Amino acid sequence: MASQELRALFEEDRADRRVLVEKDQGTDRRQAIAPDELIARDARRLRRLEHLIAEGALNDADDYFHAAMLLQHGPDRAHHQRAHELAKQAADLGSQPARWLAAAAHDRWLMAGGLPQRYGTQYRAEGDRWVLHEVDPTTSDEERAQWDVPPLEQARRRAEEMTRERPPLPPAPIRRPNTT
DSSP: OHHHHHHHHHHHHHHHHHHHHHHHTSSOGGGSOOHHHHHHHHHHHHHHHHHHHHTTOOOSHHHHHHHHHHHHTSSSHHHHHHHHHHHHHHHHTTOSHHHHHHHHHHHHHHHHTTOOBSSSOOEEEETTEEEEOOBOTTSOHHHHHHTTOOOHHHHHHHHHHHHHHSOOOOOOOOOOOOOO
16 A cells, blocks of 8 residues: 555656656746745655655565655755665665666765766756756766766766757746835
């Protein structure tokens, strides 16, 4: 039962992000889920996940993977660290996609701390283009491959592709109330 609920939370999380991408590729990219709505939905999922973990709901590789993905989308570095730990456990239990997720969660944790990422999985908007967040040069492509992360040059090309396919949106204008 708990595994089914974890999967449902995971699928809901994926659906929210799929809507963002699909609407982002449409003509009116501002119609995607509002950031504050996505934050609220993520927070609700994280609260439920914390209860499930406390109840001992993580039993197999899929459970650990689903929990890690939800935590990966959390707002705090502590969420990203926990996502990394759970993804590593899922990988140890045989989940292939958890290998990349463990690397991505670690990169997100580093990035959120203002540090260079290790594997090269995280991107950020810089003006009207996507760029790969700074990467620690001591990490080799061989080490990336151990975590199912593509070579660094491929990650850099991905930033260019992302910019061509859907460049970052400029910040929405701030609307000030009319006081006249």
